[in-house]
Amino acid sequence: xxxxxxxxxxxxxxxxxxxxxxxxxxxxxxxxxxxxxxxxxxxxxxxxxxxxxxxxxxxxxxxxxxxxxxxxxxxxxxxxxxxxxxxxxxxxxxxxxxxxxxxxxxxxxxxxxxxxxxxxxxxxxxxxxxxxxxxxxxxxxxxxxxxxxxxxxxxxxxxxxxxxxxxxxxxxxxxxxxxxxxxxxxxxxxxxxxxxxxxxxxxxxxxxxxxxxxxxxxxxxxxxxxxxxxxxxxxxxxxxxxxxxxxxxxxxxxxxxxxxxxxxxxxxxxxxxxxxxxxxxxxxxxxxxxxxxxxxxxxxxxxxxxxxxxxxxxxxxxxxxxxxxxxxxxxxxxxxxxxxxxxxxxxxxxxxxxxxxxxxxxxxxxxxxxxxxxxxxxxxxxxxxxxxxxxxxxxxxxxxxxxxxxxxxxxxxxxxxxxxxxxxxxxxxxxxxxxxxxxxxxxxxxxxxxx
Amino acid sequence: xxxxxxxxxxxxxxxxxxxxxxxxxxxxxxxxxxxxxxxxxxxxxxxxxxxxxxxxxxxxxxxxxxxxxxxxxxxxxxxxxxxxxxxxxxxxxxxxxxxxxxxxxxxxxxxxxxxxxxxxxxxxxxxxxxxxxxxxxxxxxxxxxxxxxxxxxxxxxxxxxxxxxxxxxxxxxxxxxxxxxxxxxxxxxxxxxxxxxxxxxxxxxxxxxxxxxxxxxxxxxxxxxxxxxxxxxxxxxxxxxxxxxxxxxxxxxxxxxxxxxxxxxxxxxxxxxxxxxxxxxxxxxxxxxxxxxxxxxxxxxxxxx
Numbered sequence: 001x002x003x004x005x006x007x008x009x010x011x012x013x014x015x016x017x018x019x020x021x022x023x024x025x026x027x028x029x030x031x032x033x034x035x036x037x038x039x040x041x042x043x044x045x046x047x048x049x050x051x052x053x054x055x056x057x058x059x060x061x062x063x064x065x066x067x068x069x070x071x072x073x074x075x076x077x078x079x080x081x082x083x084x085x086x087x088x089x090x091x092x093x094x095x096x097x098x099x100x101x102x103x104x105x106x107x108x109x110x111x112x113x114x115x116x117x118x119x120x121x122x123x124x125x126x127x128x129x130x131x132x133x134x135x136x137x138x139x140x141x142x143x144x145x146x147x148x149x150x151x152x153x154x155x156x157x158x159x160x161x162x163x164x165x166x167x168x169x170x171x172x173x174x175x176x177x178x179x180x181x182x183x184x185x186x187x188x189x190x191x192x193x194x195x196x197x198x199x200x201x202x203x204x205x206x207x208x209x210x211x212x213x214x215x216x217x218x219x220x221x222x223x224x225x226x227x228x229x230x231x232x233x234x235x236x237x238x239x240x241x242x243x244x245x246x247x248x249x250x251x252x253x254x255x256x257x258x259x260x261x262x263x264x265x266x267x268x269x270x271x272x273x274x275x276x277x278x279x280x281x282x283x284x285x286x287x288x289x290x291x292x293x294x295x296x297x298x299x300x301x302x303x304x305x306x307x308x309x310x311x312x313x314x315x316x317x318x319x320x321x322x323x324x325x326x327x328x329x330x331x332x333x334x335x336x337x338x339x340x341x342x343x344x345x346x347x348x349x350x351x352x353x354x355x356x357x358x359x360x361x362x363x364x365x366x367x368x369x370x371x372x373x374x375x376x377x378x379x380x381x382x383x384x385x386x387x388x389x390x391x392x393x394x395x396x397x398x399x400x401x402x403x404x405x406x407x408x409x410x411x412x413x414x415x416x417x418x419x420x421x422x423x424x425x426x427x428x429x430x431x432x433x434x435x436x437x438x439x440x441x442x443x444x445x446x447x448x449x450x451x
Numbered sequence: 452x453x454x455x456x457x458x459x460x461x462x463x464x465x466x467x468x469x470x471x472x473x474x475x476x477x478x479x480x481x482x483x484x485x486x487x488x489x490x491x492x493x494x495x496x497x498x499x500x501x502x503x504x505x506x507x508x509x510x511x512x513x514x515x516x517x518x519x520x521x522x523x524x525x526x527x528x529x530x531x532x533x534x535x536x537x538x539x540x541x542x543x544x545x546x547x548x549x550x551x552x553x554x555x556x557x558x559x560x561x562x563x564x565x566x567x568x569x570x571x572x573x574x575x576x577x578x579x580x581x582x583x584x585x586x587x588x589x590x591x592x593x594x595x596x597x598x599x600x601x602x603x604x605x606x607x608x609x610x611x612x613x614x615x616x617x618x619x620x621x622x623x624x625x626x627x628x629x630x631x632x633x634x635x636x637x638x639x640x641x642x643x644x645x646x647x648x649x650x651x652x653x654x655x656x657x658x659x660x661x662x663x664x665x666x667x668x669x670x671x672x673x674x675x676x677x678x679x680x681x682x683x684x685x686x687x688x689x690x691x692x693x694x695x696x697x698x699x700x701x702x703x704x705x706x707x708x709x710x711x712x713x714x715x716x717x718x719x720x721x722x723x724x725x726x727x728x729x730x731x732x733x734x735x736x737x738x739x740x741x742x743x744x745x746x747x748x749x750x751x752x753x754x755x756x
Contacts, residue, residue: 239713
């Protein structure tokens, strides 16, 4: 894309092309390129070749899993019922997707409108993370076609998993609604956008409630298995807090990570506002993440003290635990604090990457590695399970990129608002109107007033 | 706007979420099982490892042929666990002891407050009046949370089946025998009378009676009387239960007690969060109106319809 833009290609960021004609859907889908140009740029991208290789191998295996059963594809055994699909796909993807509700809260509830350049990215990150966590779940369920059963057929309301199922399902629809404003702008359906903006605050508050509960609930799932998860990763009183609190820096750092990657690999797609504000916004996010990590480390220590589990630290498991805490949380906390103070963005971002790693490692440790720690053998995922996990993750990246390329997430959709939603009666000077309308295109700020 | 819309949205959001879980409060009483529950007392000092219980179970439950025959003692070389093809297995322990090996039968213990049941989000498990924990394969989604939750590592899963994989475990021969007041197949066939079928309450008395009568024969503990809130299967042993592969670290509280902290927190979040965050929101707005706001654009925006 970079080359084509250098050759004078106009980037699609408004409903009209450079001649002032309305863009067609195909034109928007192809990013304003002709089909041959589009294919050319797709072929030229080496990352696409890697993806193609993953899909070529992975998709047949993924299909095979549904024909030959779980035993064919996974290490799923009677002692280790949950493997990579849930350990990585569900338990790690969900905390990394807590960004949606956090940035929603910051912008809509706390009125931090300076974070708006990143709000949509955070919302999208939340939506896609949850959606693909569900995809991993579908690959893992014995009878995936019965996924709606807890909603419509048979209720087990006293179970934590029931809570998770309902909350993830309702929260997914909340997130679809939150992200849909960008989609409505893109397809040119301002009425839909206005409708969603009316309920933004309600959506945001339900987002906080649902997130708190099910991020915690994922941790609470393990309180069904006291003694199975290693005591250093288990705490019946604090498990839900551990999961909830660590999801906060996890989600924020995931947004830093994704925005860093997006700013590097698709710089053309972000508008000047995004690129100019990115460092400042990253610092804000990193500050929030630091508070989260500090809290997390504290309650982790309190949990160890509460059950007096210090002796476990002096063992092989203890070393592994210290590795997770130090490399995944303490070191990034130090790095980000230092980076924020000295405004060294590379260090802040490194810290964010490490936090993402730390959160993923924590979830994989709890769900897989330290699970059934008393049993003599550990389960190593077989290659088919690894490839299926990789394939679903690659799909996640492709969908993520597909949306970032097209929808106004990293840039503002121009002109449409002023043409279609501002009534003539409002006495705003033409120039001011253009500016004024361009801001809330990417924000719901007007809806947050309780006047 | 918008206060009214906002409150409305909160209310709708809150009730939608609250609708799903009403049972939480009632889950907190202490439940000690049905008074008429049946059970089985396993006297490991009497078991000779003949595995006829395994064979009887296999026949009664119409399970597939085992890999090695039920007469083959080589299976004792490794510790086994119940699977989807064998609802009960007999393991051998203490083989190097001069007093001879001890055999232990493993199957679902039919807890009074089963973790599988309380962890199941589609209510696939039922604890019957007769004490059996049975399973409804028609609604099982296959999440295998029950296998995570079972403190005895009992449920086995049909990993090989692509179309209808289900959880398989001992159901105390509920459909074919227990319902009609008959003992399970394994109990009926046991040649050593190592297994005794009866009311759970009577079995506990019987077990303590046996310990009292011959204290040198048993350790003074009935496994399953109190573990995880009590189980329908009870065990007597000549040596420490930890030497026979039993988990002796289990608490006497049912597994669900571990989860109650969280379950109690749920209604708190549902009720407190909307008020808390709308309050914070109002506070933040006030500041902006006093001229400390950082986004004048959005104030201007507000005049729009």
